[in-house]
Amino acid sequence: MINSIKPDLLSTLNANKATDVINTCVHCGFCLATCPTYLLLGNELDSPRGRIYLIKSALEGNYSSKDTLNHLDKCLTCRSCETTCPSGVGYAELLDVGREFLEQKRPLWQKAFRYGVRKLLTNPVLFNPVGFLSRHSKVNNPLLTPNKNAEKVLLLGGCVQPVLAPNINQSIKNILVKIGFEAIETPQSECCGAVDHHLSATKESMAKVKKNIDRWLSINTDVIISSASGCGLMVKDYPSLFDKSDPYYRKAQQVSNKTKDIVEFLSDKDLTQLNLEKADIVYHDPCTLQHGQKLGGAVESILKKLGYMPSAVQDSHLCCGSAGTYSIFQPKLSKQLKTNKLNNLMASSPQIIVTANIGCLMHLQKDSKIPVKHWVELLDN
Numbered sequence: 356m357i358n359s360i361k362p363d364l365l366s367t368l369n370a371n372k373a374t375d376v377i378n379t380c381v382h383c384g385f386c387l388a389t390c391p392t393y394l395l396l397g398n399e400l401d402s403p404r405g406r407i408y409l410i411k412s413a414l415e416g417n418y419s420s421k422d423t424l425n426h427l428d429k430c431l432t433c434r435s436c437e438t439t440c441p442s443g444v445g446y447a448e449l450l451d452v453g454r455e456f457l458e459q460k461r462p463l464w465q466k467a468f469r470y471g472v473r474k475l476l477t478n479p480v481l482f483n484p485v486g487f488l489s490r491h492s493k494v495n496n497p498l499l500t501p502n503k504n505a506e507k508v509l510l511l512g513g514c515v516q517p518v519l520a521p522n523i524n525q526s527i528k529n530i531l532v533k534i535g536f537e538a539i540e541t542p543q544s545e546c547c548g549a550v551d552h553h554l555s556a557t558k559e560s561m562a563k564v565k566k567n568i569d570r571w572l573s574i575n576t577d578v579i580i581s582s583a584s585g586c587g588l589m590v591k592d593y594p595s596l597f598d599k600s601d602p603y604y605r606k607a608q609q610v611s612n613k614t615k616d617i618v619e620f621l622s623d624k625d626l627t628q629l630n631l632e633k634a635d636i637v638y639h640d641p642c643t644l645q646h647g648q649k650l651g652g653a654v655e656s657i658l659k660k661l662g663y664m665p666s667a668v669q670d671s672h673l674c675c676g677s678a679g680t681y682s683i684f685q686p687k688l689s690k691q692l693k694t695n696k697l698n699n700l701m702a703s704s705p706q707i708i709v710t711a712n713i714g715c716l717m718h719l720q721k722d723s724k725i726p727v728k729h730w731v732e733l734l735d736n
């Protein structure tokens with residue numbers, strides 16, 4: 356129970372969120388066994404239960420900003436703890452509140468570093484030249500022309516994905532054409548706001564979120580498709596960023612309800628006419644898909660229906676260490692998690708690793724001896 360949040364310390368929305376989450380945790384500790392940072396470091400303060408305690412103490416005014424920030428920064432926001440928690444604790448919401456609260460106490464050099472990374476990733480003018488030089492792949496196939504009467508769907512193009520791996524969106528557009536749809540792709544400038552949000556740049560993030568909501572609702576489509584599970588999760592979570600009395604809350608709900616990961620959209624479609632790439636594959640399920648969007652197993656299921664036999668992966672619930680900008684700010688832990696993940700993925704000697712999020716794809720590819728692709732690329736051969 357939070358006893359003494361000072362009214363001027365947090366917004367009402369954040370105070371309510373924090374109180375709800377903290378009061379739901381019964382301290383059972385089940386989440387410790389599936390928390391990647393607790394498993395690596397063995398320190399209670401690097402576990403979900405420990406971080407809940409640290410945030411509670413901070414909001415009550417009892418904290419050392421350096422130590423608390425250190426333990427919160429090590430959290431991957433992978434939400435594995437939420438999948439495990441029997442009490443339904445919404446840990447990520449509390450983490451956002453705690454991080455936003457403590458951001459002001461961060462040393463200046465850290466603030467400057469985080470600002471630089473945010474700007475680099477979210478400003479196309481800065482990112483495109485750098486992204487082009489570290490590009491993962493080019494487009495493989497020409498773009499197909501949709502039928503005149505094809506139903507239109509909005510495709511979230513993403514801010515980094517079109518530069519780093521343009522073949523992903525190209526494959527999706529071609530798949531959609533083959534099954535009778537036309538994709539309207541959002542421009543690179545319409546970033547979902549996740550990078551700013553996770554680095555506690557709330558003002559910038561909310562400006563992007565509101566702009567996106569207005570623009571996407573002005574386009575007359577029933578479905579918004581996301582192919583990067585990190586962006587999809589952010590967009591599905593838009594309503595949680597607003598107080599229920601805010602006019603944007605209802606609009607955010609509309610956007611969220613329309614948003615589907617590409618696997619959800621394709622799962623009930625006839626895919627028999629697609630040309631599949633033949634290969635022995637293994638699948639890495641991004642945390643944002645399995646723990647965030649609660650779509651664990653959905654990609655494996657569709658791949659099996661298509662005739663693939665993705666091998667089972669040990670510890671498939673654990674993060675690969677990519678986690679948005681985590682690999683930049685926590686390189687040591689990130690590398691350890693990647694090494695463990697690649698060892699588990701390579702156990703079946705696959706030819707290709709497939710995944711569902713551009714961050715995981717780029718992160719794993721850096722140290723993988725075999726190609727890493729988005730799973731949709733297998734379907735546009």
Ligand code: SF4
Nearest residue numbers: 380381383384386440
């Ligand atoms: S977050 Fe959930 S699993 Fe973890 S200690 Fe609290 S109630 Fe238990």
Ligand code: SF4
Nearest residue numbers: 390430431433434436
């Ligand atoms: S989000 Fe992931 S790293 Fe953070 S406490 Fe939960 S399980 Fe651990």
